[in-house]
Amino acid sequence: MIKVNEYFEGNVKSLGLNNSQGNYTVGVLLKGTYEFSTSTKEWxxxxxxxxxLELPGExxxxxxxxESCEIPSGIVFKVYVNEDSSYxxxxE
Structure with a gap:
């Protein structure tokens, strides 16, 4: 099953998939600044x-x-999208 996510009035959208290799999303972000929270470790x-990207205390x-960024579980972090981007x- 594909999970569809939409955030920040449609400026961030993703498709989620959980399979034998793990749990993933692919998505797009329009130019802007966004604050996300994590409930699991992410890359x-x-x-x-x-x-x-701005992680707490960094x-x-x-x-x-x-290039990937490891993002710890249980934090709030910021993404500064300088041009429309995908990820x-x-x-984990």
Missing amino acids: MTLTSGNWD EKKSYAIW LCRY
């Missing part, structure tokens, strides 16, 4: 576009295309 990978960091997210 976010930028697949196109340009963004910066400075904002830019990521290259296909892959794996959940």
Whole structure:
């Protein structure tokens, strides 16, 4: 089953899949700043576009295309989307 998610008045959308390799979402984000919370550990990978991520207690960091960021469970973090972007997210 494919799970459809929509956030921030439709500016962030994703499709979710859970299979034998794990739990994943692929999605798109329109330019803007978004704050997300986590309930599990995640790995976010930028697949196109340009963004910066800011984890609690850390400075904002830019990521290259296909670069991943490990995001701990139980935090709130910010994504600064500098141009419309796409991503892959794996959940643990």
